[in-house]
Amino acid sequence: MTATFSFDLKATDGKARTGVINTPRGDIRTPAFMPVGTAATVKAMMPESVAATGADILLGNTYHLMLRPTAERIDRLGGLHQFMNWDKPILTDSGGFQVMSLSDLRKLTEEGVTFKSHIDGSRHHLTPERSMEIQKLLGSDIVMCFDECPALPADRKRIQESMELSMRWAQRSRDAFGDRPGHALFGIQQGGLEEDLRGRSAEALRAIEFDGYAVGGLAVGEGQEAMFKVLDFAPDQLPVDKPRYLMGVGKPDDIVGAVKRGIDMMDCVLPSRSGRTGQAFTRRGVVNIKNARHADDPRPLDAECTCPACSNYSRAYLHHVFRAQEMISGMLLTWHNLHYFQEIMAGMRTAIAAGAFADWEADFHAGRAKGDI
Numbered sequence: 001m002t003a004t005f006s007f008d009l010k011a012t013d014g015k016a017r018t019g020v021i022n023t024p025r026g027d028i029r030t031p032a033f034m035p036v037g038t039a040a041t042v043k044a045m046m047p048e049s050v051a052a053t054g055a056d057i058l059l060g061n062t063y064h065l066m067l068r069p070t071a072e073r074i075d076r077l078g079g080l081h082q083f084m085n086w087d088k089p090i091l092t093d094s095g096g097f098q099v100m101s102l103s104d105l106r107k108l109t110e111e112g113v114t115f116k117s118h119i120d121g122s123r124h125h126l127t128p129e130r131s132m133e134i135q136k137l138l139g140s141d142i143v144m145c146f147d148e149c150p151a152l153p154a155d156r157k158r159i160q161e162s163m164e165l166s167m168r169w170a171q172r173s174r175d176a177f178g179d180r181p182g183h184a185l186f187g188i189q190q191g192g193l194e195e196d197l198r199g200r201s202a203e204a205l206r207a208i209e210f211d212g213y214a215v216g217g218l219a220v221g222e223g224q225e226a227m228f229k230v231l232d233f234a235p236d237q238l239p240v241d242k243p244r245y246l247m248g249v250g251k252p253d254d255i256v257g258a259v260k261r262g263i264d265m266m267d268c269v270l271p272s273r274s275g276r277t278g279q280a281f282t283r284r285g286v287v288n289i290k291n292a293r294h295a296d297d298p299r300p301l302d303a304e305c306t307c308p309a310c311s312n313y314s315r316a317y318l319h320h321v322f323r324a325q326e327m328i329s330g331m332l333l334t335w336h337n338l339h340y341f342q343e344i345m346a347g348m349r350t351a352i353a354a355g356a357f358a359d360w361e362a363d364f365h366a367g368r369a370k371g372d373i
C-alpha cells in the first residue's frame with residue numbers, strides 16, 4: 001500500500017512476468033484476475049467472500065452504474081468502495097464496450113456515443129470527458145480510457161478508423177482525467193487482428209503516456225487461435241515497465257496462454273456467470289453439475305480444492321440445489337470458480353518467480369479432460 005500508483009516487476013520467465021501493482025488501497029499481485037462486479041456486486045458473492053478467494057482487485061462498470069443508481073448518487077454516498085463494502089482496489093471500465101454490447105445504440109460520432117438505456121429506454125450520452133467524470137465520482141483506483149471496441153469480423157478500413165477514433169478519445173480521456181495522485185489511467189490498444197494497426201495504436205498511447213496499457217478489441221468472437229496470434233506480438237508493442245491488461249479474458253486455458261505471452265491482468269464474467277448456470281471449472285476440466293450423472297455422486301467437485309463448495313458439499317448436493325433452483329447453488333459454484341481462477345493465478349505467480357512456468361503449464365494442461373467430468 002503506497003500513496004502513489006506504481007508497478008514493481010519482480011521476475012520474468014520467458015515472456016511471462018510476475019510483480020506487484022502498488023496502490024493506496026492495497027497491492028495487486030500480478031498476474032492478476034479481476035472478478036467482475038458490474039452493478040456494484042460480484043453476483044452471488046459477499047465482498048468478504050470475494051476477498052477470501054484471493055482477489056486483490058475487482059472490476060466495476062461505468063455503463064451500468066451511470067444508469068443505475070447513477071454515479072452522482074454513489075458519490076453522495078461516499079463512493080463505490082464504501083457503497084459496495086469493498087476497500088481494496090477497483091478498476092472501472094469506461095462504458096464504450098458495454099454501450100455497444102448492451103444498449104440500443106443511437107449514434108456514434110466524433111464527440112461520443114448516444115444510446116438508450118437497456119433498463120428503461122432513457123437516452124444517455126457518453127463522451128471521454130463524461131466517462132472520466134463518472135469514474136472519478138465512483139472513486140475507482142484504475143480508470144479506463146473511453147474507447148470504441150469494434151465487433152469482429154470487420155474490414156481493415158473499419159478497424160483502422162475505429163482505432164484512430166479511440167486514440168483521439170484516449171487523448172481527450174487523458175486531458176479530462178487530470179492529475180490525480182494515487183489514481184491510475186490506463187490506455188487501451190485497439191487495431192483488431194492487424195499487427196501494424198496495433199503498433200500504431202501502441203505508439204499513439206505511448207506518446208500520451210499512461211499508468212498501464214490494456215490490449216482491447218479481443219475476446220469479441222475471434223477465437224483462441226486468432227487471439228493468441230495477436231498476443232504473440234501485441235504485449236511487446238506496449239511499454240515493458242507498465243502493467244498490461246487483457247480485457248474480457250477468459251477461460252482457464254485462455255488465461256494461461258495470455259500470461260505466457262506477457263499479460264499481467266485480466267477480467268472475465270465467465271467464472272461468475274457460468275457458476276450461476278451450474279458450470280464448474282476444475283483442474284481436471286469442466287463439470288456441468290446439472291448433468292443427471294451427478295445426482296448420487298458423494299464426491300466433491302474437486303477433491304484437491306479447498307473452497308467451501310468442495311470442502312463441505314457433495315456433487316449430489318450441488319446437483320440437487322441447482323435442480324431445485326435454490327439460491328445457494330449459484331453462491332457455491334461462483335465461489336468455487338472464483339477460488340479456482342485465483343488458484344491458477346497464484347500458481348502462475350509462484351511458478352514464474354521460480355523460473356518454472358513451463359513445468360507448471362505442462363502440469364496445468366496434463367489431465368485436463370475435454371467435456372464433462
Ligand SMILES: CNc1nc2cc3c(=O)[nH]c(N)nc3c(CCO)c2[nH]1
Binds near residue numbers: 147218220247
Ligand atoms: C468479453 N470480451 C471482452 N472484450 C473486451 C474488449 C474491451 C475493449 O476493447 N475496451 C473496453 N473498454 N472494454 C472491453 C471489454 C470489457 C471489459 O471486460 C471486453 N470484454
